[in-house]
Every structure is written in C-alpha cells, then in structure tokens.
C-alpha cells in the first residue's frame with residue numbers, strides 16, 4: 001500500500017462483527033483464563049495485552065500504523081515527544097557513555113540531553129547541523145553509542161544531511177537517531193537515507209489538531225547491534241528473566257527492549273484516548289501536509305518581498321541556504337513553519353503579532369490553525385537582546401506556523417498586520 005492508503009487504513013483490521021472505527025480500549029488490564037497463559041505473556045513468549053503500561057489494543061494499532069508509515073519493524077508510543085527522545089537514547093546509552101547530537105535540535109531535547117542526561121552521567125558533544133563528515137568523524141570515542149539529529153529543526157529550520165550523518169555513524173558501528181517531527185513520513189522517510197531509529201513528537205503535525213500530546217519511537221530493524229558495542233541488547237537482561245534481546249527478537253531487539261525494559265520502568269505510556277485521537281489525525285496527514293507546505297511557501301514568498309520584513313527563513317525559498325539539500329530530502333516540501341524577522345526590532349515584531357486576526361498567539365506549532373510565537377517576548381523573555389542573539393534567536397524573530405486555511409486569507413492577515421508595524 002502507498003503512504004496515503006497507509007494513513008487511512010494501516011494498523012487496525014477489524015474482524016467479523018467488530019467496530020469499523022478503531023475502538024478505545026479504556027482498560028488498564030485484560031482477562032486470561034489461566035495463570036499459565038498470563039505467565040507466557042510476562043515471559044515475552046506470547047503476544048497479547050495484560051497491562052496498559054506495556055501495551056494496549058488502541059495504542060498498538062496506532063503504533064502499527066506509524067511503523068508502516070516510516071517503514072519500520074515496530075514502534076512504541078509514549079506520553080509525549082520528550083519521553084520518546086529520552087527512551088530512544090537511554091535504551092542504548094547509560095552513565096559513562098557518549099552521544100553526539102546536532103546542536104540544532106528542539107530546545108526541549110537540548111535541555112533533556114545537556115542537563116538531565118548529563119546529570120545522569122551520559123556525555124554529549126553537540127555539533128553544527130552543517131558539520132563536515134571529516135569533522136564529525138573525529139568526535140567518535142570508544143564509548144559513543146548514538147548520533148541524534150532532527151530532519152528540519154524546530155524552530156531554526158535547519159535541514160541536515162541525513163545520509164552523511166548515517167554513513168559516518170555506521171563507519172563507527174553506531175546508529176543514527178532522527179527526530180522527524182516537522183517533516184513527518186509524508187515529506188521524508190529517514191530510514192530510506194540510512195537512519196536506524198526515528199522519533200516524533202506526535203503532538204505536532206501527526207495529531208495536527210492540537211488536541212493530544214504524544215510521542216513515538218520507530219525501529220527500522222536495520223542496525224546490527226551485535227556488530228557494535230551494545231551489551232544492553234546482546235547480553236542477558238537479568239531484570240527480564242535473562243532475555244537477550246538480539247537473540248530472542250532479532251530485528252526488533254531495540255524496540256522490544258524500549259517497551260520491556262524502559263516503558264516497564266518509566267511508565268511514560270500513551271493513553272488509549274490520546275492514541276484514538278492521534279489515529280484520527282493520521283487519517284488525514286497525507287492531505288494536510290501538502291497544504292501546510294503550499295500555504296507556507298506562498299506566505300514565505302509574500303513576506304520575502306514585503307518592505308517591512310527584514311529576513312525570511314524557509315527552506316522552500318531559493319534564497320535559503322538549505323534550498324538544495326531540502327529539495328534532495330524533501331522534494332514535496334519541508335513543513336509549514338517559517339521564521340521571519342520583522343523590521344523595528346522587538347517592538348516591531350510585537351506590533352506585527354498583535355495586528356494579526358486569523359493567526360493566534362500560542363505556544364504550539366504545526367496544527368491546522370495558523371499561529372505565531374515571538375520567542376523574545378514569551379519563551380525567552382528573561383533574556384537581554386545580546387543573550388537572545390547568543391541563543392540564536394533574533395529579537396525581531398517571529399515563528400509563524402502556517403495552517404491549512406485558504407492561502408489568500410492567511411496572506412491578507414499577514415499584510416494587514418504588517419501595516420501596523
């Protein structure tokens with residue numbers, strides 16, 4: 001089946017007399033007739049549900065859909081994108097290990113790595129998203145366990161050379177993890193370019209309506225853990241009846257361990273209700289993404305020509321430094337998010353934002369409704385102008401998340417607000 005069909009159909013296959021629409025299995029637990037049948041589930045010897053922290057029929061169906069969309073062997077949903085990033089790394093790295101990450105990643109991921117995981121003893125090197133293969137190559141150490149990048153970054157809109165990162169990582173027998181939140185599998189499938197693990201915040205385009213937080217980890221099944229140094233996967237896990245994940249689960253070793261080990265211990269599972277809502281969003285992902293991209297392209301072209309605009313950052317503009325690489329990895333468009341610098345500094349940006357009527361000021365991005373955020377007066381308001389520049393955030397920068405309304409209305413809204421500047 002093609003991607004568009006998978007969005008609608010994958011994951012849930014009702015049998016005779018069962019509901020056509022994926023039902024919400026709002027139950028923490030599941031019934032078995034014998035203790036032995038339940039025991040086999042605990043031993044991971046049989047498939048089935050016993051406790052919603054580990055697996056639930058509604059969540060399972062949505063995991064299967066996302067695995068199909070990314071082309072992976074399995075997926076695990078989490079309560080939020082943050083939990084997906086956390087588990088994707090700690091599933092293979094522990095205290096004393098080292099991870100290389102792009103510096104251009106979502107701010108929440110940066111804090112998770114640079115603060116929380118550092119405090120837990122994992123060492124990080126952060127690299128430029130445009131680092132050369134040679135410069136990347138020399139950063140690997142004997143204890144390097146993963147490389148982590150983001151396809152199109154939130155909010156700086158850097159586009160990374162996935163193939164290059166994958167090749168260098170693989171030369172060191174290390175997997176590449178890619179946060180594919182902004183591109184979604186509709187615009188980019190990182191496994192086709194050599195990535196091994198994909199993570200998402202499903203709270204963004206996948207849900208698409210800003211109704212449910214969620215995250216997901218997808219395993220390509222392509223990385224050979226037995227070739228690298230991954231004793232957590234290749235030697236017996238005493239906390240799980242001595243199972244050796246690579247021997248018992250082959251290509252699905254990584255994703256089974258995410259669930260059997262870390263979801264068991266951390267309990268950051270997706271709720272059945274949220275999985276149900278996410279599934280409805282996924283059913284139209286293939287229709288919404290092209291519209292987000294064409295609307296954003298039209299808005300970016302309009303803004304770039306406007307005399308009250310200082311600069312526009314959108315990979316779909318020929319003037320953008322990532323134009324060529326974005327064409328290679330995302331020929332159908334990147335995402336609906338644009339960043340734009342309004343003339344008149346912080347005040348100019350604030351006046352522009354307050355002049356908007358359709359686009360609302362919110363902390364969210366990547367849903368059906370056009371929205372804006374001015375980092376300098378909201379998420380980063382405690383910083384001085386100099387500190388903002390050091391953090392890579394221009395005081396006049398607005399993050400504009402273009403929705404799926406009529407493009408003429410969006411542009412009229414932007415034009416009206418620019419008159420207020």
Ligand SMILES: *Cc1c(COP(=O)(O)O)cnc(C)c1O
Pocket residue numbers: 080081082083106108109150154179181182200201202203204213214215
């Ligand atoms: C929002 C976001 C996250 C974090 O996801 P939550 O669902 O908010 O926890 C991670 N990565 C990217 C790229 C994001 O945009």
